[in-house]
Amino acid sequence: MKLTNPLNLKTFDATDYTTGGNWEFYEQDHVDEIADSMRRNGWQGAPLVVLPDYAVSYTGTHRLRAARDAELDEVPAVALADLFTACGLDLTEICNEHDLGLLSDRMEIVEHLPEDVRIAYTLNDIEG
Numbered sequence: 001m002k003l004t005n006p007l008n009l010k011t012f013d014a015t016d017y018t019t020g021g022n023w024e025f026y027e028q029d030h031v032d033e034i035a036d037s038m039r040r041n042g043w044q045g046a047p048l049v050v051l052p053d054y055a056v057s058y059t060g061t062h063r064l065r066a067a068r069d070a071e072l073d074e075v076p077a078v079a080l081a082d083l084f085t086a087c088g089l090d091l092t093e094i095c096n097e098h099d100l101g102l103l104s105d106r107m108e109i110v111e112h113l114p115e116d117v118r119i120a121y122t123l124n125d126i127e128g
Helices: 026-043 061-069 080-086 091-097 104-109 115-120
Strands: 048-051 078-080
Touching: 026 061, 048 080, 078 080, 080 091, 091 104
Parallel strands: 048 078
Antiparallel strands: none
């Protein structure tokens, strides 16, 4: 496993997590390509960013499905709140101040993180 975790956040296993809400779209061909790579190389790159209280992955719809297809023993993840804390931000405070829902306003929430962090943890491609 070659994990990219520039903020050195605590990681944990998210094998049993789901992707959530209305971001369930995925391309099976892309999942198959990632799964093939995972079978050869294991997990590569950033951990999933997740909401532990909901057992939902915020990122990595394709990677999560691919890890299951590849039968990986572990899917590395970091908590969204830990990511905010590491950047000196309070996720709960931001959500309350801007009336944002954790599951419904993903794009608006991650926009509060510095761009380099969004890129490093694959949050830069989140859409509505």
